[in-house]
Amino acid sequence: MNLFAPTLGADSVIEDALFLLIDAGIILISLATVMCLYRIIKGPTLVDRGLASDTVAVQIAGLILLLSIRFETLVTFDAVLIVSILGFVSTLAFAQFIGRRGAAQ
Amino acid sequence: MTIINILTVFLVLLGALFSLIAAIGLIRMPDLYTRMQSATKAGTLGVACTAAAAALHFKDTIASMDAIIVVVFFFLTAPVASHLIARASYTSGHRLWSQTIRDDYAESRTSGPDDRPDPEDLSL
Numbered sequence: 001m002n003l004f005a006p007t008l009g010a011d012s013v014i015e016d017a018l019f020l021l022i023d024a025g026i027i028l029i030s031l032a033t034v035m036c037l038y039r040i041i042k043g044p045t046l047v048d049r050g051l052a053s054d055t056v057a058v059q060i061a062g063l064i065l066l067l068s069i070r071f072e073t074l075v076t077f078d079a080v081l082i083v084s085i086l087g088f089v090s091t092l093a094f095a096q097f098i099g100r101r102g103a104a105q
Numbered sequence: 106m107t108i109i110n111i112l113t114v115f116l117v118l119l120g121a122l123f124s125l126i127a128a129i130g131l132i133r134m135p136d137l138y139t140r141m142q143s144a145t146k147a148g149t150l151g152v153a154c155t156a157a158a159a160a161l162h163f164k165d166t167i168a169s170m171d172a173i174i175v176v177v178f179f180f181l182t183a184p185v186a187s188h189l190i191a192r193a194s195y196t197s198g199h200r201l202w203s204q205t206i207r208d209d210y211a212e213s214r215t216s217g218p219d220d221r222p223d224p225e226d227l228s229l
Contacts, residue, residue, distance in 0.1 A: 028118075045199065080156075099196060
C-alpha cells in the first residue's frame with residue numbers, strides 16, 4: 001500500500017495511516033498549485049499573473065516542507081528558504097516593473 | 106504513535122486546506138484586490154501551518170529552528186509583497202471592482218497635501 005513508509009514496529013499500521021494523511025495533504029497542495037497555474041494562464045491582466053506566480057512560490061515552499069516530512073529528510077529545508085526568498089525577490093522586481101510601466105503610460 | 110504525530114497530521118491537513126482555500130479564492134474572486142486578499146492571507150497561513158507541522162515532526166532542534174525561521178520570514182515578507190503589488194497596480198491604472206463601496210486610497214490621493222494637518226499643530 002505504502003511503498004516508502006518504513007514498516008517496522010508494532011504500530012506500523014497507524015504509521016501507515018499517518019503517512020496516508022500526509023499524502024492527502026500533498027495532493028491537496030498540488031491541486032492548489034494547479035489551480036494557481038490556471039489563473040496564470042487565464043488571468044486577464046499582467047498583475048493577476050504576477051500575483052498567481054507569487055502564490056505558486058508560496059505553495060511550492062509548503063509542498064517542499066510536506067515532502068521533507070513525508071520522506072523523513074532534512075536536506076530540503078534549505079530549499080524551502082531559497083524558494084521563499086526567490087519568490088519574495090521576484091515579487092518585488094515584478095512590482096517595480098508594473099509601477100514603471102504604469103508611470104511610463 | 107504519540108500526540109506529536111496527531112498534531113503534525115492535523116497541522117499538515119490544516120495547512121493544505123488553507124492553501125486550497127487560497128487557490129479557490131484566487132480563481133473565484135472577481136477582482137485583483139480581492140484575489141490578492143485571499144491569496145496573501147490564506148496562502149501565508151497555509152505555509153505557516155505546514156512549517157509548524159515540520160517543526161513539531163523533526164526532533165532535531167536546528168531543523169525546528171529552521172522551520173520557525175520560515176514562518177517568521179513568510180509573516181514578514183507576505184504583507185510587504187502584497188502591498189507593493191497592490192500599490193503598483195493601483196498607480197498603473199488598474200480599476201477596482203464595480204461593486205466596491207469604499208476607496209480610501211483615492212480619497213487620500215485627491216485631497217492633496219494642503220488638507221493635511223500642519224506638523225507644527227501636532228506637536229504637543
